[in-house]
Amino acid sequence: MSTQEAVLTAPHAQPKAYTGLMDWLTTTDHKKIGLMYLIFAFFNAWVGGILAGLIRWHLWDPAHSPFNGAQYNQIMTMHGTTMIFLAAMPAFAGFGNFLVPLMIGARDMAFPKLNAFAFWIMFPPMLMLHLSFFAHSGAAAGGWWSYPPLSSSQFSAGAGENLWIIAVILLGISSILGAVNFLVTIADMRAPGMTWMKMPMFVWAWEVTAWLLLIAVPVLSGCMVMLLSDRLFGTGFFRPALGGDPLLYQHLFWFFGHPEVYILVLPGFGIISHVLPSFASKKVFGYKGMVYATCCIGLLGFFVWAHHMFTSGISPAAREFFSVASMAIAVPTGVKIYSWLASVWGGTIRFTTAMKFGLGFIALFILGGLTGVMLAVVPFDVTVHDTYFVVAHFHFVLFGGSIMAMMAGLYFWFPKMTGRHLSEKMGNLHFWLFFIGFLWVFTPMHWLGMEGMARRVATYRPEFAFWNKFISLGFLIMLTGAILFLINVVKSCISGERAVGDDPWQINELQQGLEWMTSCPPPAYNFDEIPVVE
Amino acid sequence: MSLASSRNGYAMHTNQTVTAPHVATGSAHGQAHDPAAHAPAPSLWPILLAAALGILVTGLYQIATDISWGKLLTVVGFLGTVVTALGWASTIIVERRQMDPLQTGVDLRKGFLYFLISEGAIFGTFFAHVYYLRAFAPHWPPVGAPHLATTLPAIGTLLLVGSSFTFNWGHHSFLHGKKGAAKNWLLLTAAMGITFLGIQGFEWGTLQNFDKFTLKQGVFGSGYYIMTGFHGLHVMIGLLMIAVVYFRMERGEFNDKYHFSLTAAEYYWHFVDIVWVALFFTIYLF
């Protein structure tokens, strides 16, 4: 017993102090890790964006294209893969890492080293993916969904596909460990008095997201193990000749793939629930309803996966079930959208850049949600399946939803992260370039799809040439916005307007999070005293 | 000792709280005690382990595709992984002595259980695969698949289920201060686990050599080898954990407050056991 006490009262070991680069490589500070996640995501968003540019360059003219079909397939596959696994997921992990402990009044995540590991373990797969372009037969070319038999060794013989699969498994490890960390942090480390129903919406969003990651990502990993083993060891999981079934791959993949959509958008919902009320000088409307709606979306998300498979040969009864279940998700989503509108309604609105991105999110996300309900209708889906209508739909959800929300969050919390504001002037321009550029690029895809332009194909019928040129020009608008954003971030980090006080937006009164109660940027230990919520 | 500071893990200071967040005047830095003590210490282990794992995976992949330097990379990556994992674990053991053992224990147990849910989902994917194919196949097991003998696997099942109990008794003995008995129970558990693996290995050998049944012959073989193989890998990891726990118990590193690795090893062992029972019914009996 005495040794026990001696151990407990021993003086704190002096942490080894590193400086410069070593400080970042060895840090276990959730804020630094969060920032590194964001930088990682930003870098990869540029890679994915450049790949998108190559796609638009290729589709400028249906007859004279810079790449051949095989190269186009690689570019398209890696655009999707990079944006989803290396840009969007790490970006929200970055927001979560930086904000969740601050919002709940903790000094760090529950497992700071595990947190650092979950970040660093993304580097080997990132290198594998980017470098696979230089592999003997190029990068993976089976799309981000990588369906067999297209992804089998028969049709995708090269190393690119193997590297892709291994990278996805490794990235899964990062996601799962991150999810474990978030779940324990949120469950155990809330400040005294912060009950579950007093938690900020962003924390709730991450709670549900972490559960989705914990259950959905391992299914992808298991599925990828089987696919890899089919390719390398000659097993027959998805090979009909050996009794396997490629359709099973689609079931498993989309059992992950649909919750993945919510993994990519729920944290964005969380961000919006902070930004909109703040700049409308109101508290978030219908908090309880928002919480239940978030949980409901997460739960329902596990029962709708086969809406991606209406043309794959599933039974009519299955089509019926998954169609109705998919439409049912519109209900909790509607609850959220009306609550956001009510959070703004009648308020004194400050049109900051963050607010503009927040309102832009609502406009674009509603459109993406509506086309989602259309696609849940089986006859309509069968008509436009594999056309640009679907491309338009999910870009409205993932760009109009996720990325607009990320931008809103970044302009909102940048002072907290760095101690300086992003330039509102450049931000304003950035917003309009993104908003208009986005609509310019993706709106015409709706009617291109309805007229029959096939997605995933390296060329198109000549009569679609006008709109494809139009869309490719719109890419330049978005690119200009992205360059402006890059300049804004770099410039503001160096010489941006300094954040005044702990609460530079003067919104602490309206917020449930505790992040505005410590300095900008917060000290390494976050709070001098752990706040108590009453 | 106030709850707030111990919950947040990094120090044992008495907590003087500021009042409600939305009334408080914001943070006042430079208080009496040293708040820097709250910050988690930096560590090289995470980035080193990530690098080692990256090298290991690259090496394994190169072995699988017959690239010449795969073996070297695999050895380097494997050693790196073991060394960094052990280094990391020992750092945590030291650090926990400065924190609240109850709260860190709760955190670690919870985190481990969440992790096991994920593991369960991976196994669930394989099970989903078998049941899906059975539902649509005209014959199951498919024509040409060998009839799996059930006697030896049934003995293996009894051993593994039994070892869950012996592990539990070991844990109980330890909690009641009977360290000698606890170590014996652990040894017995490990022996049962090793026998189980032996039975599995014998079955693999028989199937491959006499029945010429391999994982390439059809989806039944693929599922059989991947599932028993993946499970066997988990048994091996479980045995490794038991070895570490035994060694640490021998050195007297555990007491009634610090024995998370004992708990974790036991959770893991039960998990592996439950998965096996499901696997036994799915592959051998039905």
Ligand SMILES: [Cu+2]
């Ligand atoms: Cu879906």
